[in-house]
Amino acid sequence: MAMLEIRDLQVYYGMIHAIKGISxxxxxxxxxxxxxxNGAGKTTILHSVTGLIPVKSGQILFEGNDITxxxxxKIVSMGMAHVPEGRRVFSQLTVYENLKMGAYTxxxxxxxxxxxxxxxxxxxRLEERKNQIAGTLSGGEQQMLAMGRALMSKPxxxxxxxxxxxxxxxxxxxxxxxxxxxxxxxxxxxxxxQNAKKALEIADRAYVMETxxxxxxxxxxxxLDNDMIKKAYLGE
Amino acid sequence: xxxxSFLSYLINGISLGSVYAIIxxxxxxxxxxxxxxxxxxGDVIMIGSYVVLTAMTSYGMNPLLAVxxxxxxxxxxxxxxxxxxxxxxxxxxxxxxxxxxxxxxSYLLQNIALLIFGANMKSFQSVIGTKQIPLLGGDLLxxxxxxxxILSCVIIMLVLTAFIKRTKAGQxxxxxxxxxxAARLMGINVNGTISLTFAIGSGLAAIxxxxxxxxxxxxxxxxxxxxGIKAFVAAVFGGIGSIPGAFIGGILxxxxxxxxxxxxxxxxxxxxxxxxxxxxxxxxxxxxxGKNIQEKV
Numbered sequence: 001m002a003m004l005e006i007r008d009l010q011v012y013y014g015m016i017h018a019i020k021g022i023s024x025x026x027x028x029x030x031x032x033x034x035x036x037x038n039g040a041g042k043t044t045i046l047h048s049v050t051g052l053i054p055v056k057s058g059q060i061l062f063e064g065n066d067i068t069x070x071x072x073x074k075i076v077s078m079g080m081a082h083v084p085e086g087r088r089v090f091s092q093l094t095v096y097e098n099l100k101m102g103a104y105t106x107x108x109x110x111x112x113x114x115x116x117x118x119x120x121x122x123x124x125r126l127e128e129r130k131n132q133i134a135g136t137l138s139g140g141e142q143q144m145l146a147m148g149r150a151l152m153s154k155p156x157x158x159x160x161x162x163x164x165x166x167x168x169x170x171x172x173x174x175x176x177x178x179x180x181x182x183x184x185x186x187x188x189x190x191x192x193x194q195n196a197k198k199a200l201e202i203a204d205r206a207y208v209m210e211t212x213x214x215x216x217x218x219x220x221x222x223x224l225d226n227d228m229i230k231k232a233y234l235g236e
Numbered sequence: 237x238x239x240x241s242f243l244s245y246l247i248n249g250i251s252l253g254s255v256y257a258i259i260x261x262x263x264x265x266x267x268x269x270x271x272x273x274x275x276x277x278g279d280v281i282m283i284g285s286y287v288v289l290t291a292m293t294s295y296g297m298n299p300l301l302a303v304x305x306x307x308x309x310x311x312x313x314x315x316x317x318x319x320x321x322x323x324x325x326x327x328x329x330x331x332x333x334x335x336x337x338x339x340x341x342s343y344l345l346q347n348i349a350l351l352i353f354g355a356n357m358k359s360f361q362s363v364i365g366t367k368q369i370p371l372l373g374g375d376l377l378x379x380x381x382x383x384x385x386i387l388s389c390v391i392i393m394l395v396l397t398a399f400i401k402r403t404k405a406g407q408x409x410x411x412x413x414x415x416x417x418a419a420r421l422m423g424i425n426v427n428g429t430i431s432l433t434f435a436i437g438s439g440l441a442a443i444x445x446x447x448x449x450x451x452x453x454x455x456x457x458x459x460x461x462x463x464g465i466k467a468f469v470a471a472v473f474g475g476i477g478s479i480p481g482a483f484i485g486g487i488l489x490x491x492x493x494x495x496x497x498x499x500x501x502x503x504x505x506x507x508x509x510x511x512x513x514x515x516x517x518x519x520x521x522x523x524x525x526g527k528n529i530q531e532k533v
Contacts, residue, residue, distance in 0.1 A: 052417055072420035081421075088418040090411055101411055104404070105423035153423070 036209030091135030102152030140171030253490020254389030259467030262437030278464015284442030299363035314438025475526025
């Protein structure tokens with residue numbers, strides 16, 4: 001059974017038909033990449049999955065439960081965390097306060113402390129800067145904070161929206177290494193990326209989106225070799 | 237005697253400013269969290285005062301119980317106003333829709349009060365008593381009301397700051413004030429947090445109303461309007477959205493108002509208050525403690 005299953009999803013942004021009947025699934029333990037050009041609807045899909053925007057029709061199932069109409073604030077405690085596009089850390093709070101916010105729905109103080117230690121181990125830079133105001137971090141550090149904050153909810157699936165956007169190549173490499181190690185730790189990952197090459201390199205499978213529909217899907221390794229993909233998205 | 241009368245004016249100013257500060261907290265918290273100006277906030281003060289007056293005169297309750305009932309009444313009123321009038325418009329696309337509705341709610345509350353209590357001024361008996369306390373060897377007489385008002389404001393500030401810093405609900409308020417979408421992704425119930433903010437602000441408005449009417453014991457359906465506007469000025473003055481800003485703005489406004497009344501002109505005091513606001517905003521548009529909002533890439 002798929003961990004996350006999207007069935008015939010239709011989403012409108014005002015008058016714009018943003019998602020035109022998309023179906024796909026994410027199995028437990030996989031890294032799935034959603035790639036495609038700007039405006040293809042990748043972010044819209046993540047927003048509908050976590051309830052930030054309403055769905056017109058179709059179904060979203062998470063671990064067998066219908067979450068299509070579940071409000072956004074109830075999603076995270078079900079085991080799904082969303083690292084939004086543009087990081088969206090709480091820029092006036094400290095790094096530590098941001099991380100604590102990630103564990104907002106959790107009660108057990110000891111478990112929260114364990115998660116904090118784990119996040120600090122994964123991102124030593126965040127521990128060094130734990131008392132720094134998040135707004136003063138560099139873009140790459142903010143991305144790490146956004147990821148760390150999401151991991152503080154101990155998710156079974158992590159949705160990541162454009163983690164490499166606006167980052168220097170060194171940070172991009174580092175962020176992708178971390179995504180890989182998070183996945184290796186057993187967390188399922190749904191990754192939305194414009195950097196198709198990087199995304200396909202670490203993904204198991206991928207869906208290629210074009211203006212609200214899925215144009216192509218398959219094993220990531222095969223897509224990397226696909227001529228059409230090479231031309232359209234890899235710039236070769 | 238010049239020093240003594242100055243001190244006495246100053247203390248009265250701080251006391252009036254404390255009332256403005258308590259009202260301004262409601263404005264500034266609602267603005268910070270729901271991103272709207274609740275122009276009906278001043279009228280909640282008036283409703284709270286009528287509740288206290290009715291509880292004391294018609295039901296013979298003791299002052300403390302009456303204040304408690306007013307706080308609960310206004311808290312519920314605040315939640316109700318938000319649910320019925322503002323929440324349906326939250327995603328209306330234009331912030332003007334909510335602003336105009338708030339002005340409508342303000343008139344609605346005034347006219348409901350007019351209907352129930354009439355237009356005649358009601359004299360409000362101080363819930364604190366009229367005792368004068370001699371200070372500095374008896375040269376300076378300060379009323380009990382003044383002292384209680386200033387103390388209330390300080391206690392409210394401390395409790396509120398601790399609440400926001402130390403409780404989960406307080407942290408949720410900070411998160412919502414910065415980014416509602418991200419707050420929802422953390423599992424924070426944004427609607428609940430906004431409701432809580434209105435509840436706290438309106439409960440504080442009831443306390444402000446009681447303090448105000450204890451110092452200036454006349455109550456009409458329009459009693460809340462002017463202090464409401466001035467508290468709004470105080471909030472902007474201190475930096476809207478900032479809690480310490482509301483405190484500083486409120487106190488400064490009260491002191492400026494009373495000193496202008498004492499030394500310049502009673503008639504011009506309001507004009508001077510607003511003139512100072514204009515000057516402050518010209519020099520520092522975000523207010524005294526206001527943060528410059530930076531857009532990040």
